[in-house]
Amino acid sequence: MERLSISLQEELRQEVARRRTFAIISHPDAGKTTLTEKLLLYGGAIRLAGTVKGRKAAKFATSDWMEIEKQRGISVTSSVMQFDYKGHRVNILDTPGHQDFSEDTYRTLTAADSAVMLIDCAKGVEAQTKKLFQVCRKRGIPIFTFINKLDREGRDPFDLLEEIENVLGIRSVPMNWPIGMGKQFCGVYDRVKTRVELFDHAGDHSEIRVREVSGFEDPIIREIAGDHLADQLRDEMALIDVAGDPFDLDKVLAGELTPVFFGSAINNFGVQTFLENFLRLAPAPTPRNSTDGLIEPTNESFSGYVFKIQANMNPAHRDRLAFLRIVSGKFERGMSVRHVRAGKDIKLSQPQQFLAQDRDIIDTAYPGDIVGLFDPGIFRIGDSLCRTGRTLEFNELPTFSPELFSKVSIKNALKQKQFLKGIDQLTEEGTIQVFKTAGFEELVLGVVGQLQFEVLDYRMKHEYGVEIQLQRLPFQFARWLVGDKIDPSKFRINSQLVKDKKDNFVALFENEYAMRTAMEKNPDLQFLETAP
Numbered sequence: 001m002e003r004l005s006i007s008l009q010e011e012l013r014q015e016v017a018r019r020r021t022f023a024i025i026s027h028p029d030a031g032k033t034t035l036t037e038k039l040l041l042y043g044g045a046i047r048l049a050g051t052v053k054g055r056k057a058a059k060f061a062t063s064d065w066m067e068i069e070k071q072r073g074i075s076v077t078s079s080v081m082q083f084d085y086k087g088h089r090v091n092i093l094d095t096p097g098h099q100d101f102s103e104d105t106y107r108t109l110t111a112a113d114s115a116v117m118l119i120d121c122a123k124g125v126e127a128q129t130k131k132l133f134q135v136c137r138k139r140g141i142p143i144f145t146f147i148n149k150l151d152r153e154g155r156d157p158f159d160l161l162e163e164i165e166n167v168l169g170i171r172s173v174p175m176n177w178p179i180g181m182g183k184q185f186c187g188v189y190d191r192v193k194t195r196v197e198l199f200d201h202a203g204d205h206s207e208i209r210v211r212e213v214s215g216f217e218d219p220i221i222r223e224i225a226g227d228h229l230a231d232q233l234r235d236e237m238a239l240i241d242v243a244g245d246p247f248d249l250d251k252v253l254a255g256e257l258t259p260v261f262f263g264s265a266i267n268n269f270g271v272q273t274f275l276e277n278f279l280r281l282a283p284a285p286t287p288r289n290s291t292d293g294l295i296e297p298t299n300e301s302f303s304g305y306v307f308k309i310q311a312n313m314n315p316a317h318r319d320r321l322a323f324l325r326i327v328s329g330k331f332e333r334g335m336s337v338r339h340v341r342a343g344k345d346i347k348l349s350q351p352q353q354f355l356a357q358d359r360d361i362i363d364t365a366y367p368g369d370i371v372g373l374f375d376p377g378i379f380r381i382g383d384s385l386c387r388t389g390r391t392l393e394f395n396e397l398p399t400f401s402p403e404l405f406s407k408v409s410i411k412n413a414l415k416q417k418q419f420l421k422g423i424d425q426l427t428e429e430g431t432i433q434v435f436k437t438a439g440f441e442e443l444v445l446g447v448v449g450q451l452q453f454e455v456l457d458y459r460m461k462h463e464y465g466v467e468i469q470l471q472r473l474p475f476q477f478a479r480w481l482v483g484d485k486i487d488p489s490k491f492r493i494n495s496q497l498v499k500d501k502k503d504n505f506v507a508l509f510e511n512e513y514a515m516r517t518a519m520e521k522n523p524d525l526q527f528l529e530t531a532p
């Protein structure tokens with residue numbers, strides 16, 4: 001009843017304030033699946049069919065499903081999971097990893113308001129974490145770090161923090177600190193609540209077990225951990241107090257300082273503490289830039305943008321789903337909205353929400369939420385939707401510099417027309433970036449992940465009836481050239497000049513040395529990572 005009486009403004013204010021939308025960034029095997037599952041469990045998550053009982057079985061099922069998806073030529077899901085916890089509504093954006101890495105992974109990050117960086121304590125900062133971190137960094141979103149697998153021998157915690165600072169260039173502030181590690185691991189000292197959270201090698205940690213202490217020098221810690229570990233904790237904490245960065249929420253929110261938590265996801269240890277601190281510190285849905293200026297989430301006028309399109313998620317239908325991040329206003333099933341690029345009004349009658357692999361039809365959603373829209377082929381990545389009568393457009397989706405390149409040709413020359421149509425549409429969807437060689441008009445494709453080539457190959461065959469041949473090229477970098485005089489003869493060594501769809505010159509380089517040489521030879525040109 002109360003709901004009926006509050007104004008839309010107040011409803012939006014409340015719904016926005018309680019939402020958190022984030023992505024987990026990590027290298028494969030750091031424990032993302034495990035952490036996600038534990039987080040969902042705290043939410044008492046709604047229908048996790050299969051996933052709760054046995055992780056192994058669940059993992060098998062998931063990868064099986066992915067295999068099927070892959071065979072169907074689909075870019076593997078960045079699905080969205082939602083749960084409620086102590087009044088908060090949490091949206092986790094899943095970023096596919098490893099061989100499934102693609103531009104989709106990057107784009108998904110644009111829909112997040114913060115990120116959780118998951119690190120394996122034995123491995124430290126790994127390649128994929130670094131790449132994903134850089135995308136988050138560019139957006140300036142807050143990053144929270146969870147250092148995982150403390151139940152195993154890992155690297156010295158100071159080493160790990162130093163690596164985060166040196167390799168990623170972000171300052172860190174430990175919120176808790178491990179007491180021992182591996183076989184000796186007996187818990188973490190919680191700097192926020194001044195207490196020790198106890199690790200039990202045989203326990204399940206579904207309830208947090210703690211000992212209140214007066215500080216890191218409290219004799220109780222000796223009782224718990226023995227003299228050696230207690231001394232070590234005292235020395236380490238004293239050093240951090242003196243030499244470490246102090247906690248500073250403004251810096252956290254500006255993405256300059258990452259709060260660090262230690263734990264063990266598989267043992268459900270430290271996960272709840274992490275979640276509670278994260279919910280307390282992470283931002284609610286943030287405004288986005290548009291052609292009408294900054295759009296605040298509490299703006300009553302509905303708006304959002306498509307950050308991902310996924311083909312054939314449901315094998316029973318050949319449908320596509322467009323993933324929409326809601327930026328402002330209230331989403332209601334059946335509402336009419338303006339599809340700004342297409343210049344027409346459409347009705348959103350089949351919105352879907354995601355939980356693990358299930359799909360639900362939803363009736364309402366708010367800023368920060370992601371809804372999947374049934375897409376009969378009308379959406380493109382980057383499309384904006386807004387209240388009818390308005391025309392604002394978001395410009396949230398940068399293109400990313402491709403890192404893998406292939407020449408593409410068709411096996412049957414008679415299929416040229418379908419081939420070009422397919423390439424055109426898949427370029428628009430964002431599956432690939434396309435270039436032409438300057439002299440011979442051959443097509444060169446650029447992607448950020450190998451999976452994108454596989455998806456292209458599959459979809460060309462099954463959707464356009466065209467068999468293609470891909471020939472990998474040795475290039476690793478693309479730079480858009482801006483300047484008055486571009487002299488092709490200055491791009492001959494370990495490089496090639498091509499043109500993008502808008503006829504911009506783009507130089508492809510085999511290595512950094514070739515790129516640097518070209519920059520030195522062409523001091524009047526600008527070398528941009530993405531299209532100007």
Ligand code: G4P
Binds near residue numbers: 150
């Ligand atoms: P990912 O999604 O990031 O790729 O990682 P995932 O959760 O699948 O975890 C990778 C491996 O790390 C799994 O082991 C998982 O059990 C293990 N793991 C996750 N968190 C912890 C932790 O806190 N401590 C320890 N010791 N291991 C952890 P696996 O052998 O590949 O799979 P499984 O046989 O355990 O299912």
